[in-house]
Amino acid sequence: MSRAPLLIAVAGISAAIGFSAHIAWHRYEDETRPKTIVEQDEELHLGLNGLVNPLLDCGTVGVSSLKEAQVREAVERYIAEAKATRKARTISVYYRDLNNGPTFGLDASELFTPASLLKVPILIAYLKKAEGDPSTLKRTLVFDPKKYTPGNVTQNIAPPPLLVSGRAYSVEDLLEKMIVQSDNFAAAMLAEQP
Numbered sequence: 007m008s009r010a011p012l013l014i015a016v017a018g019i020s021a022a023i024g025f026s027a028h029i030a031w032h033r034y035e036d037e038t039r040p041k042t043i044v045e046q047d048e049e050l051h052l053g054l055n056g057l058v059n060p061l062l063d064c065g066t067v068g069v070s071s072l073k074e075a076q077v078r079e080a081v082e083r084y085i086a087e088a089k090a091t092r093k094a095r096t097i098s099v100y101y102r103d104l105n106n107g108p109t110f111g112l113d114a115s116e117l118f119t120p121a122s123l124l125k126v127p128i129l130i131a132y133l134k135k136a137e138g139d140p141s142t143l144k145r146t147l148v149f150d151p152k153k154y155t156p157g158n159v160t161q162n163i164a165p166p167p168l169l170v171s172g173r174a175y176s177v178e179d180l181l182e183k184m185i186v187q188s189d190n191f192a193a194a195m196l197a198e199q200p
Contacts (some may be wrong), residue, residue, distance in 0.1 A: 015133055074108040077101065081112065125184050125193050132181055132196065143178040147195050163188070 081099055088094040098116035102109040136142045149169040169175065169183070169191050180196050183189040 049066065064104045074103070074110060078110050078112075085112065122188050122190075122193075125188070128193060128196050129181055129185055132177060143176065143181075145177050146174040146178065147173065147199070149191065151191075151197065154191055 053191050078101070081101070085097045085099070088097060096113070096116060098114055098118060099112040100109070100114045101111070108146075132142065138192060151169075169189065175183075175192070175195075177196065180189075180192040183192040184196060
């Protein structure tokens with residue numbers, strides 16, 4: 007007589023018990039955990055899995071304005087001190103709590119050169135592409151410094167170590183250099199790719 011049906015039945019019953027215990031534990035945990043000032047509301051995402059799942063909207067019901075006010079006051083103090091000690095002349099801030107939605111801006115309409123902020127969409131584009139084709143990150147590009155004249159790419163603060171002329175770098179390595187070391191040459195190499 008085969009024991010397979012018995013093993014399948016035991017496995018199924020065990021899985022059902024485990025799943026029920028899991029659900030019961032999380033319900034208990036939700037009911038008994040201490041409440042915080044800010045309760046997370048529902049978030050609406052695009053519904054993608056993987057490295058990128060854009061947040062489309064988030065609710066603000068039940069969000070305490072106390073936390074927002076505390077954050078705003080702390081940022082205002084920091085800005086005032088930076089200006090008073092001449093560490094900065096102009097500072098602009100836009101704040102949004104990505105979990106709950108409250109926002110505020112301090113000179114948020116001030117115009118700035120985006121500089122390294124442009125590296126973030128490059129990173130996102132490559133990670134998105136890598137979701138569908140993981141080999142994207144392993145593809146190599148050869149650094150040719152002659153393509154990057156001072157007029158089209160500059161590096162005000164040299165990242166350690168510099169890219170080596172004629173050396174092949176993986177896209178993954180270039181992304182890391184671009185974000186971690188703020189390497190403008192790595193960003194330029196990645197941005198010019200189709």
